[in-house]
Amino acid sequence: MARVLTPRAEDFPRWYQDLIAKAKLADNGPVRGTMVIRPAGYAIWERMQAEMDTRIKAAGAENAYFPLFIPENYLKREAEHVEGFSPELAVVTHGGGKQLAEPVVVRPTSETVIGEFMAKWVDSYRDLPLLLNQWANVVRWELRPRIFLRTSEFLWQEGHTAHATREDARAYARRILHEAYEDLMVNVLGIPVLVGLKTSRERFAGAIATYTCEGMTGDGKALQLGTSHELGQNFAKAFDITYSSAEGGREHAWTTSWGTSTRMLGGLIMCHGDDNGLRVPPRLAPVQAYVMVVKEGEGVGEAATKLRDALRDAGVRVALDDRTDTPFGRRAVDAELRGYPVRVEVGPRDLAAGNAVVVRRVDGTKAQTPVADVVGAVLAALDSDQQALHDEALAFRESHTTAVNTLAEAIEAAATGWARVPWSAVGAEGEAEANGQGVTVRCLLRADGSVPDTEDEPDLVAILARSY
């Protein structure tokens, strides 16, 4: 096959850009840092949304929608928050043909405006927990944009909840972390994320604890794919979110927030892509089976249509490609780029022998398959290849993670992969030193792999890496 993409080993960021352009997933927008998500990319995002939305609703949160525009003064009420976001704000100064009395900012995230309304809606302990989520666009001005990973505008879900106690808030932030985020990433996206606690240096602006899901990219870097924050009473105090307790007192609520975004599309590409294009895990794929008419011939179109219908009846998300006015080779290259998990190629020669060819994207294997067995073969491939992609990514992560004992070794190991190092060998000072060399502490874990409550627990492990 002719070279379609820059090989990953040659220039990984260039490969990534090539893939996005050639698979027609997205384009750069006309305003610097913005993106256009094309139908092939957006269809994957819609599947991510549907799977995530189901999990968020199962955790009891309800969807709502808050305004794009936030009064500038809202952001200033929580000191760390304004400091964290000020450099990234887009500011609207004119509306309806006039200069505005007070400029408004385009939301970089909605903690502040949602805090304002939580204060109105929460009165009694009976109103808690208040569990909200919204699907929205947000804007953070980016000086070094990269499609899907860092764009000035991106799409995301942001959850915001208020609770009566710190314990309840913590439990909910962790429930979303594991039951929604980790579950989706591992079991649908097939990305074996590490789930841990961010250091205080890496925490969200205004949080008392930030939990994260970190995925490894094909060049051994780290990518933060979702975070869940305990906000303590910081926003409740800034926005006066209080409730009367069962005992009759007036208390500040404890809030959380949590988000995942179109960045997951970038993570998917960087985790599962190969030199021929994207590989989409079957459970996620908007098109799981791609039935192709190789070229016209006796009964070919009819056989392909029947297979399409049979696959659809078997519950497979399927598309038919009968564009025989475009050369088969070019269409096959496009199908590889798009990463459809299974191709079913129907051509006159094979069909004369009663066969179609079933091609598995995960490893490129092609199997002559009796037409009557195609549905079974596709179902088996979809089932096995979900696991195969996950396991391949896990093996890659393990082979690119080095256990070391000192900061210097960790920084060295981070040149090509992840380093596992005792947090006691790093600490806040070591973290600053690593940052100076382009390496960050991605998360902290307990020795048994579970998520710590604070960075002060003994015997924690730090994961150090370069990151996107």
Add this chain to the structure above:
Amino acid sequence: MARVLTPRAEDFPRWYQDLIAKAKLADNGPVRGTMVIRPAGYAIWERMQAEMDTRIKAAGAENAYFPLFIPENYLKREAEHVEGFSPELAVVTHGGGKQLAEPVVVRPTSETVIGEFMAKWVDSYRDLPLLLNQWANVVRWELRPRIFLRTSEFLWQEGHTAHATREDARAYARRILHEAYEDLMVNVLGIPVLVGLKTSRERFAGAIATYTCEGMTGDGKALQLGTSHELGQNFAKAFDITYSSAEGGREHAWTTSWGTSTRMLGGLIMCHGDDNGLRVPPRLAPVQAYVMVVKEGEGVGEAATKLRDALRDAGVRVALDDRTDTPFGRRAVDAELRGYPVRVEVGPRDLAAGNAVVVRRVDGTKAQTPVADVVGAVLAALDSDQQALHDEALAFRESHTTAVNTLAEAIEAAATGWARVPWSAVGAEGEAEANGQGVTVRCLLRADGSVPDTEDEPDLVAILARSY
């Protein structure tokens, strides 16, 4: 029942505001003209989205996402378009802590930016038709906002398509109009919309034809609930969307655009609401059956839970309200406000006789129903009440529409309802005169009710009304 809302007959706009606040559908946002859509309102919007999205995809369009920010110069390329939208634009002048070299506008609609990308993606006649849709927020600065009907930011879907011929573009604009918009509004929202052609005065800025779906509100006004536009070659010429034809020439494409928005939520309220609150048609309702524990007692909670489960198993969207620490009367008032199509009330006294009470929101009828018959009774009510709401709205529309022969009569009739008048008795001059008195031409129809191609056809009927 105590008066909860301002009666509709007393002050319709006040009733509308009351209902939105008391049913907790939405709040005003902190920036003037913006809104917060609360979970009860957003759940209805999600159902509208799902039903619309299915219809749009069935018509062959694919979802994509284009940027929120548009370079100011894009809007200026199509003369009528910039003139139409300039007074409503929100302008971002600062980003990332600096003044921008060129201000960017927040999209009021995306014809321009999508036109720019269509030009890149379309090369040959084989690339046509190009059928795109996006779900997005847009901003049009509003001086006299009203929640859901006119807000500075609103949520919508906007479809944008490019075609090889004028005929194909027209056919597609009309296909969406009828198969997506009219079908959704009539058969799911239960709103008997009139579907017709806008006059040239009322056309979308830049269109050569605008088709509309017009609903009647409970105070006899008109509400535009969705529009579909033929844009001719105006945007194709402004953005250079050209294709090489099968014959080898280079031709400008013909484009369309079409949109429906959160305004449909306002239409739903204004069409189906009564003095007790909203009435949501069963096919649309996020909660179709609301099972209420009246008060605690022997086996009550268990019976209610079993009914909830049985209804869910029968495919009904159902919720259980067992908050017996809140008085039943208050919960019943809230359920009326929210407009759940059917309530199932389970209390100790009725249950002792083997019964529950099935209450139909459409007309308030209450029926003692043996517990074993509740699922059947609910299914029957959901089925009949979808039609009942539609038919009630249709009867209201017909009784509030007056056929007249002169402009003066039409303007008079529009004080309390819609006027049907020969378009030849109005014309462009009469239209301007009506506008001066707060009355607009909502649409033009053929005598047989079908949609005309142009306003110059003979024997057209004009619908004149006041509007929101």
